[in-house]
Amino acid sequence: MHIAFDSDISVDDDTLITRFNAGDHAAARLLTMRHAPRILARANRMLRNSAEAEDVTQEAMMRLWKTAATWEPGGAKLSTWLHRVTTNLCIDRMRRAQSLDLEAAPEQIDDRPHAADVLQSADVSRHIANALDKLPDRQRMALTLRFLDDLTNPEIAEMMELSVDAVESLLARGKRSLAAALDAHRDALL
Amino acid sequence: MTDPKDTDNALIAAAFQRLETADQELVPSDQLLERIFGDAAEVIAERNDASVQDMSEVEAEKPSLFGWAYEVWAGVIALTAAAAAGLFVGYLDPVGLGALLMGTAAAEDGFSAVTVWLEGGSSL
Numbered sequence: 001m002h003i004a005f006d007s008d009i010s011v012d013d014d015t016l017i018t019r020f021n022a023g024d025h026a027a028a029r030l031l032t033m034r035h036a037p038r039i040l041a042r043a044n045r046m047l048r049n050s051a052e053a054e055d056v057t058q059e060a061m062m063r064l065w066k067t068a069a070t071w072e073p074g075g076a077k078l079s080t081w082l083h084r085v086t087t088n089l090c091i092d093r094m095r096r097a098q099s100l101d102l103e104a105a106p107e108q109i110d111d112r113p114h115a116a117d118v119l120q121s122a123d124v125s126r127h128i129a130n131a132l133d134k135l136p137d138r139q140r141m142a143l144t145l146r147f148l149d150d151l152t153n154p155e156i157a158e159m160m161e162l163s164v165d166a167v168e169s170l171l172a173r174g175k176r177s178l179a180a181a182l183d184a185h186r187d188a189l190l
Numbered sequence: 191m192t193d194p195k196d197t198d199n200a201l202i203a204a205a206f207q208r209l210e211t212a213d214q215e216l217v218p219s220d221q222l223l224e225r226i227f228g229d230a231a232e233v234i235a236e237r238n239d240a241s242v243q244d245m246s247e248v249e250a251e252k253p254s255l256f257g258w259a260y261e262v263w264a265g266v267i268a269l270t271a272a273a274a275a276g277l278f279v280g281y282l283d284p285v286g287l288g289a290l291l292m293g294t295a296a297a298e299d300g301f302s303a304v305t306v307w308l309e310g311g312s313s314l
Contacts, residue, residue: 032230040216040218054218054219
């Protein structure tokens, strides 16, 4: 399918949602092309499972279609809302799979090639993705919420249903492990 | 001297920034896009169906011309019957005729006429 990524950047999200509510299928396509890639990347990053990440992406977009009727233009930013929905969906899935309790268990790596491995040609990016993948689930999730979503520790604690102390501990351990794994690329990154 | 924690934070922030940039190049598969577009089309279709159904219900709730005529005629017949009953009772009881006529005109209800007659009768 060859649809230009974000092929009409001049139209804002609120307008596209209004058009979708009026039954405009093209608006749905534009919204999908604009937001689905980031949702997929986020889900991939958190779940490390391509099939599950695709399911989460579809589900997050479905929530958008269903919420569109009550969406208030000028209110929440759609990308922020979608990130939050995606994160919640990922956490739900991880909870269902009891992954949150597997911090000390052996890593369960998806055998299929990671989307980042396929699409990120730069060695450094691939190395970062691999280093992040090797972190325990809860550490990876806390770091993602902290550094990609810019959430505060209390916000992360609320989302992960943990104490703030536990989040601080997860972040400290996660940062230590990730920094050690990325040490060889320190010069390239900084 | 720089705190190692600060450099670690900077390193990780830079790493995530790199990932974020790489993520923007990620393109969902055609199959996934089709699934998402299919969902959107389904939601649009459901809404269209719902709005058509709402319109049908509104049409169904509108009273028909026959319905209005029937209600008017039923009202006229009921009032006529009430007035006739009042006059008949008044004929039987001339003393209470004025009260009965006033009661009939005011309440337009045969029951009120009967009530007045009963009160008049009991006062005799």
